Each structure stands twice: as C-alpha cells, then as structure tokens.
Amino acid sequence: MQKILTTENLSKNYGILKALDKLSLNVTKGDVFGILGPNGSGKTTTLGILLGVTNATSGSYSWFEKGKNDHLRKKIGALLDKPNFYPHLNGFQNLALIADIKDLKSPKIHEKIEISGVSKFVNRKFGTYSTGMKQRLALAATLLGEPEVLVLDEPTNGLDPEGIADVRELILKIANQGITVIMSSHLLDEVQKVCTHVAVLKSGKKLYEGQVQSLLAGSDGIEIASDNMAQLEKVLSGFIGIEQIEKKQGTFKVRLKDGFKASELSSFLITNGIDITHFSHQKGSLEQEFLHLLSENRA
Ligand SMILES: Nc1ncnc2c1ncn2[C@@H]1O[C@H](COP(=O)(O)OP(=O)(O)OP(=O)(O)O)[C@@H](O)[C@H]1O
Ligand SMILES: [Mg+2]
Known part of the structure; x- marks a missing residue:
C-alpha cells in the first residue's frame, strides 16, 4: 500500500x-x-x-x-x-x-x-x-x-x-x-x-x-458481580485477557484486551468456582471509548 x-x-x-x-x-x-x-x-x-x-x-x-x-x-x-x-x-x-x-x-x-x-x-x-x-x-x-x-x-x-x-x-x-x-x-x-x-x-x-x-472492537465493557466479591477479584485478576478492572458500586467493571471475548471470561469465572450474580456485556460506542481515552492519563 x-x-x-x-x-x-x-x-x-x-x-x-x-x-x-x-x-x-x-x-x-x-x-x-x-x-x-x-x-x-x-x-x-x-x-x-x-x-x-x-x-x-x-x-x-x-x-x-x-x-x-x-x-x-x-x-x-x-x-x-x-x-x-x-x-x-x-x-x-x-x-x-x-x-x-x-x-x-x-x-x-x-x-x-x-x-x-x-x-x-x-x-x-x-x-x-x-x-x-x-x-x-x-x-x-x-x-x-x-x-x-x-x-x-x-x-x-x-x-x-x-x-x-x-x-x-x-x-x-x-x-x-x-x-x-x-x-x-x-x-x-x-x-x-x-x-x-x-x-x-x-x-x-x-x-x-x-x-x-x-477502536470499536476494543471498547467492550463488562460488569460483573458475585456474592463473594473478594474471591471474584482474585479470580478476575488471574484471567490473562484483562486490560483493566475498576470497582464500581458493588460490581467490577472490566475491560478486555483485544481479541478476548466476554464468553471466555464468563467460562473462566465459572470454571474457577465463581457464583456470578451479575454479568452484563456492553458493546461500547466510539463515544464511550473516546471519553475513556480522554479521561485516562496516558500522557
Ligand atoms: N498562533 C497561536 N499562538 C498561540 N497559541 C496557539 C496558536 N494557535 C494555536 N494555539 C494553541 O495551540 C493549541 C492547539 O490549537 P489548535 O487550534 O490546533 O486546536 P484544535 O484542535 O484545532 O481546536 P478547535 O477544535 O478549537 O479548532 C491551543 O491551546 C491553542 O490555544
Ligand atoms: Mg481547529
């Protein structure tokens, strides 16, 4: 090209x-x-x-x-x-x-x-x-x-x-x-x-x-909760596809690295004995991703 x-x-x-x-x-x-x-x-x-x-x-x-x-x-x-x-x-x-x-x-x-x-x-x-x-x-x-x-x-x-x-x-x-x-x-x-x-x-x-x-593909956000948040956090941090974890009002907001799917994360959690009480997968718009990029301090 x-x-x-x-x-x-x-x-x-x-x-x-x-x-x-x-x-x-x-x-x-x-x-x-x-x-x-x-x-x-x-x-x-x-x-x-x-x-x-x-x-x-x-x-x-x-x-x-x-x-x-x-x-x-x-x-x-x-x-x-x-x-x-x-x-x-x-x-x-x-x-x-x-x-x-x-x-x-x-x-x-x-x-x-x-x-x-x-x-x-x-x-x-x-x-x-x-x-x-x-x-x-x-x-x-x-x-x-x-x-x-x-x-x-x-x-x-x-x-x-x-x-x-x-x-x-x-x-x-x-x-x-x-x-x-x-x-x-x-x-x-x-x-x-x-x-x-x-x-x-x-x-x-x-x-x-x-x-x-x-930019769009990488912008998925996943919200996850479990009755045992401490255990969830521990298991979550062991998943290799995690880009970022944020704790927000009783849930974890997770962003995955490029190429990782929400379904892979959910099976990983289940396999590791997590009792998931909430799992929502939001396809991010470019707007969310843009705001996310701008709010990050990547300077
Ligand atoms: N001639 C100039 N003298 C001093 N500062 C300038 C000059 N031109 C631009 N700047 C500053 O440089 C920065 C970038 O300005 P620029 O005009 O490139 O932004 P922009 O992204 O085009 O903004 P906008 O969306 O408002 O058009 C701004 O902080 C602006 O104040
Ligand atoms: Mg301008």
Whole structure:
C-alpha cells in the first residue's frame, strides 16, 4: 500500500504551551483518516503544519514518501479556513477564477460541479449561498487541481444537520473515487460514520491511532458481580485477557484486551468456582471509548 503521509515526532510549541507533542502518524492511500480531538487538542495546528502554513518546532513529515516540496503540494487539495469566494460572482465564475489563478491547464469544472452537487445553485451569486452551499462549493474548488489527497479541517463545522449529512456524503463520494482524505473533527459519530482510520488527540498528544473498527472492537465493557466479591477479584485478576478492572458500586467493571471475548471470561469465572450474580456485556460506542481515552492519563 502506498504511503501518503508519514509524520515523525511532530511538535509545535507556542511559548511554553505544547500545542503538538511528538505526533507520529501514518496515512495510507485510500484511507479516510480522521484526526479526532476536543477544542484546543492540536488538530488545526497539525493540518497547518502539514500544509506548510505553520512551521513545526521539531519533528518531520513527508508526503508521498518524497518530502514536502511545492510540486508535492500540488497533489493536495485543502480546506483549512472558511471558504472565501467573491460574493458578486456566481459559483461557476468563482471556480473558473480559481482554476485560472492555479494555472490549471484543462480544469474539469463541470465534472467537479456535478460531483459536489452544486449544479442547482452554481449560477447564483456566491453572496446568496447558505453555509452548506458555500462548503460544497469550497469542496468542489479543492477538487479542481485533481488532488490525490484532500486535507479538511472540521469540514462540517457550523452546518445544519442537513448540511452536515450532505458534506459527509460528499466526502465519502470523494473517497470512493480513490482520493485519500485527511480530516479533523471533534465529533465522534462523524469519525465513526465517515472515517476508516483515526488518530485521537488530547492536549497535543496522540492517545490512539488505528482503524476505527479496532477502536470499536476494543471498547467492550463488562460488569460483573458475585456474592463473594473478594474471591471474584482474585479470580478476575488471574484471567490473562484483562486490560483493566475498576470497582464500581458493588460490581467490577472490566475491560478486555483485544481479541478476548466476554464468553471466555464468563467460562473462566465459572470454571474457577465463581457464583456470578451479575454479568452484563456492553458493546461500547466510539463515544464511550473516546471519553475513556480522554479521561485516562496516558500522557
Ligand atoms: N498562533 C497561536 N499562538 C498561540 N497559541 C496557539 C496558536 N494557535 C494555536 N494555539 C494553541 O495551540 C493549541 C492547539 O490549537 P489548535 O487550534 O490546533 O486546536 P484544535 O484542535 O484545532 O481546536 P478547535 O477544535 O478549537 O479548532 C491551543 O491551546 C491553542 O490555544
Ligand atoms: Mg481547529
């Protein structure tokens, strides 16, 4: 699989503030890679560095295993800020102008209009667009240069539910055409719906990186109780698949390591003579897992 982006120990300091702290990432061709984190976790800083807008304090990154020269940047479409177009020109004229400024030889403006679903309003003045329409036109604009990668900073921010759904659908459509997407989000369900891979950031540090699927798979929580909690605790701690045990109001909350099943734990307990009075297996949502990651002190 072709490597699209690698970063190694990328850091950014603002005075004593570590906005980004030794971030290493790997993005492979075809990924829809989500950078997920709360406000101030370093998402925009990361994307800014990758696009050459912000200088890293230390660390390195490389696009397409070749580095970071201007020629490589041409293969990257980006949307970092609010879309900025001329309000008195219509959508088509704005796209044509961008194609001109970018000196594109034969821009497929109509094709991009079609893909982005802006054809209905492309002849209207940009100044009359809703936020969702503006965002769609902005995405059309990022596609003009036939990018191999799209870098999008919180692409659904500020949109209403319909606009959010539209833009997510559009991102998936773009990804289906083989374009790699790197996008930030503070919304868990967005990453769950749109992304194949995710890096979770907190205070500039990466807490997790991997497939969204695996993050979900590893997120099962099991609640167990027995009349003899001391014995239960002892036996529980002897099970090799235990990732974490927490005592909570008369029950143990257990998390299993990847690859271990709740059924294996229950048979282990029964085999070891535990009289189980309560055993509930909760399939964790990405949200629970995300909150769990953020509350942990893995720094
Ligand atoms: N130019 C700057 N000068 C000083 N501090 C900055 C600057 N830009 C960002 N920061 C700080 O760096 C940290 C990371 O900011 P960043 O904008 O990357 O976060 P973010 O994850 O994009 O947040 P949000 O979800 O609010 O967009 C924050 O603490 C922020 O205050
Ligand atoms: Mg941001």
